[in-house]
Amino acid sequence: METVFDDISSALRKPHSDAWDNIRAIAMDIAGKFFTGVAIGTGFAIVHAFAG
DSSP: OHHHHHHHHHHHSOOOOOTHHHHHHHHHHHHHHHHHHHHHHHHHHHHHHHHO
């Protein structure tokens, strides 16, 4: 019965994080914003080209 509680406590423990987690999160955020901007800009360029 105690092993059940050990499994539950290990599952609820905070995941291990290293120093690169914050840098990775910031880089992914910047990359996401950049590629979203590229996609929107490409859409505007295509619409502008068709509109004349």
